[in-house]
Each structure stands twice: as C-alpha cells, then as structure tokens.
Amino acid sequence: MSRPGITEYLRPESLEEAWRSIADGAPTVRLLSGGSDLTISAPPEVTTLVDLSRALDSAVSATDDGSIQIGAGATLTAILEHQPLVDHGGGVIPEMMVQVGSPLLRNSATIGGHLARGRLSDVVPVLIALDAEVRIHRDGGQTSMSLSRYLSEGHNTRPHILTEVMLPALPASSAAAFHRQARTAFDFPILNACCRVDLGPGGVDQVRIVCGATPHLAHRAARAEASIESDGLTPSAIETASRLAGEEVPTETGWVASAEYRSHLVEVLVARCLTAVAERLGR
C-alpha cells in the first residue's frame, strides 16, 4: 500500500553518495534494495528512501578456486538460477531457496536487503552453515566479517551498506542439507535447520549445525557439531548429536509455537538434515 509519509526518493549513483544519505543514522531515512519489505512494513517515521539499485553490484560470480561472490543487489531468483550456487554444498541453496516465499517475491527481493533486515529467514542458517562472509561499506571504507558476526553483533542495525556476500570454497567431500517446519509452504518457518559436513582423509573433518527461527535468526549447536566430528555420521552418532542440539539450542515461546515444540523440532530437523548429509556423502 502507498506510504504517504514518504516524500523523498533518492537514487545515488555510488556507494559513497548513498552512504552520505544515511551516515548520521537518521530514522527518517531508509535504504531501499528490492523493496519487498519496505513496501509493506516501512516504519511510519520514514520520509526518505535511498534506492541502492544504481550503487550496488547485482552480479553473481564464481572463481576457479570454488568460492562465490554475490553482489548484494542480486535477487533471490538470480541466486537460485546461478549454476555454481545451485551446485554449492551439494544443492543445499536451491533446496532452501525454493521454500522462500514464492517466485513473485524472489524475483524482486535481494540478498542484501534480506540479510540487512535481520529477521525471519530461511536463508541465514544456510549461509552461516556455508561459512558466508559479508562485505559492508561504512565510514567511507569497506570491511568484511562473517555473516554470523554481522548479525550477532548487530552490525545490521547500525548505519552501513551491505555490498557483497562471499561463500568460500568447500572441500570436494562436503555436503549440506536444509529442512524447515512451517504451518503452510508460504508461511514463515516455525523452525529451520541446516547441517554441513566436510570429510577429510581421516573421516569427518568439519561440521556446521545451525538452527534458525528459534525465533532468533540462527544459533550454532557447538556440542552437537563436536559430537559428529568425534563420532562420525553413523545413525547412533546422528541420534546423539540431534539430542544434544535439542538441548543446547535456546528456543522461545512465540505466537506460532511454544519453546518446547521448537526444541523438539530442533532435534527432529537436525536428525533429518544429518541423515540427508550422510546419504549425500555416501555414508
């Protein structure tokens, strides 16, 4: 619906020009990327939109070493249609992305806008499980950090422009899987989980177990990860790790689910993800 309080629309040609619009942190100014969030939930105090479409890169590119760079202006559809991203982590990105909203939403929502808004996301747990980093523009310079740190330290709530998402290369023997639980396919998740396992010469080398919508964005289950790293991907090890995850991931009661139900879902979804990963790795 129309936002009559919005009286000014800026189209900066560069990041520096965009930064000058938001540097003082005025609550009346909002950065605009895809628009799917602000069109329906712009706070009433917002009077100025700063359209980043001319300042942000929207390209997705893969390098020979297997790492992938995603311009913050890339739509979720562009990510879904980029073959190296489709293949990354054994197909976990499309597995998750087709469950995010609908094509109508994914065709306009951008990855930068999605991450910067910092709420209700199936994307975040998957990117954290893939060790994603983000690059942000702030105070006239660029800095990089893990997506996990970007969100947990609240960088997304301070004046900044998210410019790029970077995914490091994964080892050849690596697979990930994603599961979510929601009331309907179109609903926001009640809980989601993503697990990634890298194999090395001696067995399991590295594990990521990330749960989201707890209702917080993402929480790594460190004890469950250590359990798989030590005991491998056997059915009994998966059962133990899932139980540990259910115990250690903090959950809260909200209007869609109780904390107890969410904790149960942690256990169930982590088990499903780890089982899928074991199958993908031929274990």
Add this chain to the structure above:
Amino acid sequence: MKVELEVNGKGELLELDPGDTLLEALRAHGHTSVKNGCANGDCGACAVLLDGRAVASCLVFAAQAEGSEITTIDGLAGEDAAYHPLQQTMLDAGGVQCGFCIPAMILTAADLLARNPGPTREEIGSYLSGNLCRCTGYVKQIDAIEMAAAIMREGGADG
C-alpha cells in the same frame, strides 16, 4: 515525482508520490488489468512482468521501475494475435472462473515458460505458488499452462 517507463511497449511518464507502489501507479494510470487483491504480497493478483520477470507489483515502489519495461496482460499477445497461447488455453481448458487472479497467473506462467519451455506439472505448480486462486483447485490452470507450453514449443508464439 515523475517516473519514465515503458508499459506494454509504449513509453509513459507517470506522475506519482515517492511512496506509491507500482500497483497503485499502474492502476491510477489506467492499467486496471493489474488487480489489487491483498496489497500485501500474499495473493499475487497484482503480478506484472518487470523487465521480463514476474513480480508482485504491490511489493515494488513505482519509482524503482524507472527505465524499466512493464508488461501487463494487455501487452502479452503480439499485435497480430488476438490472444497469447496462455490466454487461449486458459479459456480452452476452463481455467477461468471469476477471473480475478487470471491475468497475474498468466503473466507468472509466461515468466516460467520463457525460462523453462517444458515444465513438469510439479514445476508449474511450484512456480504458481505465489498466485492464489480461491475459485479453483489449480488443476485446469496447470492443464492450460501445459497446453500452452506445447503450442509455444511448436512455434505457435514466441511467448
């Protein structure tokens, strides 16, 4: 503010407020085939093609479309054709009941077929997941899109 764009192949200069959505701007300028359903991104009745991709026009500020090409259902058929295959097969298959959701559903299907000329029924259903129809069970609409895909693969229209 003024926003210059192309609607159905014709240049237009839209006078609008910076907070207007594309849905509101198009309807205010006579493009009433773009339906206002929920205005909240849920129903998909307002879908248009924005530079060839189907988007919910209620989730895009009109100013974002500066310099873009918009296609509504009125611009889907070529000048020499009464109907686009997707329009004709929707009629032939009985996919239209009240019709409110159909323009957007056809445009979404056009986006799909432009990228995937031979989608499975599951892929069609998945691509229509943001287009709600409260009259039907989607079966005839998916039939229609399958029929249109077959016609278009045989060269019946460039889509």
